[in-house]
Each structure stands twice: as structure tokens, then as C-alpha cells.
Amino acid sequence: MEYQPGLKGIVAAESELSFIDGINGVLLYRGIPIERLVEKYSFEEIVYFLLYGEFANLAEIEKFKEKLIENRQIPIYVQHIIDELPPNVAMMDVLRTAISSLELSETNIYEDAIKLIAIFPTIIAYRYRNIMEKSIISPDVTHSHVENFLYMLTGEMDQTKAKILEAYLILTMEHGLNASTFSARVTISTESDLVAAVTSALGTMKGPLHGGAPTGVIDLLNEIRTFDRINEVIMEKLMNKERIMGFGHRVYKTIDPRAESLKKMIVTLENLPKWMELAVKTEQETLKILHDYKPNYKLYTNVEYYAAAILKTLDLDPNLFTAIFSSSRIVGWCAHAIEQRRNNSIFRPDVKYIGEMRY
Numbered sequence: 210m211e212y213q214p215g216l217k218g219i220v221a222a223e224s225e226l227s228f229i230d231g232i233n234g235v236l237l238y239r240g241i242p243i244e245r246l247v248e249k250y251s252f253e254e255i256v257y258f259l260l261y262g263e264f265a266n267l268a269e270i271e272k273f274k275e276k277l278i279e280n281r282q283i284p285i286y287v288q289h290i291i292d293e294l295p296p297n298v299a300m301m302d303v304l305r306t307a308i309s310s311l312e313l314s315e316t317n318i319y320e321d322a323i324k325l326i327a328i329f330p331t332i333i334a335y336r337y338r339n340i341m342e343k344s345i346i347s348p349d350v351t352h353s354h355v356e357n358f359l360y361m362l363t364g365e366m367d368q369t370k371a372k373i374l375e376a377y378l379i380l381t382m383e384h385g386l387n388a389s390t391f392s393a394r395v396t397i398s399t400e401s402d403l404v405a406a407v408t409s410a411l412g413t414m415k416g417p418l419h420g421g422a423p424t425g426v427i428d429l430l431n432e433i434r435t436f437d438r439i440n441e442v443i444m445e446k447l448m449n450k451e452r453i454m455g456f457g458h459r460v461y462k463t464i465d466p467r468a469e470s471l472k473k474m475i476v477t478l479e480n481l482p483k484w485m486e487l488a489v490k491t492e493q494e495t496l497k498i499l500h501d502y503k504p505n506y507k508l509y510t511n512v513e514y515y516a517a518a519i520l521k522t523l524d525l526d527p528n529l530f531t532a533i534f535s536s537s538r539i540v541g542w543c544a545h546a547i548e549q550r551r552n553n554s555i556f557r558p559d560v561k562y563i564g565e566m567r568y
């Protein structure tokens with residue numbers, strides 16, 4: 210077999226979770242277009258749909274929401290572990306450490322998935338408010354999963370903002386065999402447990418070429434600052450062989466449908482922030498430059514570009530972006546782990562030896 214760098218074009222698993230058509234910019238969760246899902250369903254309903262394969266009926270969804278609410282609290286010993294971490298430890302490392310210390314059932318992977326999905330926002334908000342020297346806000350049982358996340362982070366409950374965050378979290382829940390999901394599947398394929406799989410995925414998600422990109426987008430726009438500097442900054446980066454964060458995707462060779470949905474949602478907001486105008490203009494100019502400069506690669510805006518815009522519009526700290534993305538993608542990690550366990554074969558690809566023969 211030929212070596213394929215980055216396993217490009219290699220089919221490494223079968224899945225019923227999402228279908229991606231990168232040429233036409235289509236993304237389906239279990240056969241349904243994400244644009245329809247985001248319009249009609251709540252975060253909780255789509256989590257249930259991805260984990261169990263069917264939409265919940267009224268009684269089922271109520272019970273499911275209850276379970277998520279019950280599992281929001283961080284165990285005291287985990288709070289102590291978080292408290293012991295020095296203030297400069299990155300949020301993704303805090304999340305990875307806290308998650309890896311959780312004690313789960315290991316016998317019921319669905320229950321474990323619910324616990325992990327439920328606790329992510331609380332860990333992020335707890336650590337964030339601690340570091341910012343703000344009072345800790347306990348989970349509020351009257352709020353939905355996403356409302357509660359925003360409330361624990363900011364201390365406020367704004368329905369419009371919660372809806373925007375919910376759309377972002379739904380649109381980024383699942384995306385085939387991306388790098389972090391692949392990590393989760395490899396770990397679970399050794400018959401390890403879900404905590405180990407999610408911990409592996411978090412380590413992979415942290416990198417700037419994957420989940421770390423939104424922070425890079427903010428840095429880029431901060432560097433550009435004004436419309437007249439777009440060309441100069443982008444060209445300088447390309448000349449230095451740097452990648453433009455928020456552009457390009459392994460699968461999409463057209464506009465990423467998630468970026469499109471997020472963009473539509475933001476541009477309809479009243480009083481579009483100045484920063485957002487810069488993001489839209491920078492996107493237009495950068496696409497033109499990339500198409501001229503790298504005509505063979507079909508580089509378009511990816512989800513991280515507008516994720517950055519959404520999170521900035523919500524006034525959330527850029528240091529939280531990758532962790533917030535993880536609080537959504539954990540749903541995909543868990544659903545893939547469940548699938549992998551159902552029909553398991555340990556991942557063990559070959560490597561081509563290119564060293565010397567010394568015997």
C-alpha cells in the first residue's frame with residue numbers, strides 16, 4: 210500500500226453519524242441537513258438523536274434533560290484538583306486534567322457520555338471565573354444546558370445570546386473522522402474507557418490546526434485592525450509561508466456549510482459590531498487573495514472563522530474558544546466511541562520503514 214500523509218483519502222471507519230459532501234458543501238447528521246436541525250431542535254434533542262439514533266419522544270427528552278441537569282455538578286475532589294493547577298495552565302489542559310480524573314461507571318457508556326457532556330460547561334465556567342477572580346456561579350436547574358453554560362460563564366441570562374451559542378454548539382457537534390474524533394476512536398478501540406477516549410480527543414483538539422484555530426482568527430483580525438491593512442497582512446503571512454487561520458479544510462473544497470449558517474445568523478443581528486464588519490470584509494479579501502495565490506487548492510472559509518466571530522460577538526474570552534468548541538464536539542466523540550465499541554477492531558495501521566538497514 211502507498212503511504213498517504215495524514216491518511217488523506219483513506220477510509221478508516223464506517224459511521225452512521227454524519228455525511229459530508231465536501232464538494233457541494235453539505236453536512237448531514239444521521240441523514241438530516243444541519244441547517245434544518247439547527248432551526249427546529251434544541252441542543253439536548255440533537256445530543257439524544259446523535260447518541261441514540263432516534264429523536265426522543267416527550268417523556269424521553271424530559272428524562273434526558275433531567276439526567277443532564279443532575280450531572281452538572283463537579284465532584285469536590287475534582288474541584289480541588291482544578292484549584293491546585295497554576296493560573297497559567299491553559300484552559301484545554303485544565304479540562305483534560307479534570308476530565309481524566311473523573312470516576313465513571315465504565316459499564317454503561319451512554320450514562321458515562323451523558324455525565325461527560327453535562328459536566329464540561331461547569332468545569333470551563335468554574336475555572337474561568339476562578340482565574341478571573343469572579344465569584345463562582347453554581348449550575349441553575351431551571352436553565353437549559355446552553356442557557357446554563359452562558360449563565361455560569363457570564364452571570365447573565367440573555368435569550369438571544371443563548372440561542373446564538375446553541376446554534377454554534379449544534380453546528381459543531383459532529384464532523385466525521387476529524388483528528389480529535391479519530392483519537393477518541395483509536396483509544397476506545399483498545400477497549401479502554403470513555404474518559405480515556407475523551408482525554409485523548411481533548412489533547413488532539415488543542416492544536417492550532419484543529420480546535421485552536423478560532424483564537425488564531427482573533428489574533429489575525431486584531432493584527433489587521435482596519436480595512437486598509439487586510440491585503441498587506443494577508444500577503445505578508447502568505448509570503449512567510451504562514452497559514453491563514455479560519456481558511457482551508459481537509460474535506461470542504463467549497464464553503465463550509467457550518468460557516469455559512471453561522472455567518473447568516475450573525476449578519477442578521479441588529480447593531481452589527483464593528484469587529485464583525487472587519488471579519489466579513491477580511492473574509493472577502495482573503496478569499497480573493499487565496500484563490501489568486503493558491504489557485505489549485507480551493508481554499509474557503511472554515512467553521513472556525515465564524516466560530517471566532519460568534520464567540521467574540523457573545524463577548525466571550527478568546528482563551529475559552531477551544532474549550533467551548535470541545536463542549537460541543539464531545540457529543541461527536543461519545544457517539545463515535547459508542548459506534549466503535551459496537552463493532553470494534555483495534556486501530557493498528559502500518560508504517561513504512563525509511564531508515565537504513567544496518568545488519
Ligand code: ACO
Pocket residue numbers: 215417418419420422451452453454455456457458459460503506508511512513
Ligand atoms: N492558509 C494558507 N495556505 C493554506 C491554508 C491556509 N489556511 N490551508 C491550506 N493551505 C495550503 C497549504 O500551505 C498547502 O499548500 P502548499 O502545498 O503549497 O504548501 C495546501 O494549501 C494544502 O494544504 P494541506 O495542509 O495539505 O491541506 P489539508 O487539507 O491537510 O489542511 C487544514 C487542512 C489543516 C485545516 C489547513 O487548511 C489549515 O492549516 N488551515 C488553517 C487552520 C485552520 O483554520 N484550522 C481549522 C480547521 S476546521 C476544524 O478543525 C474544525
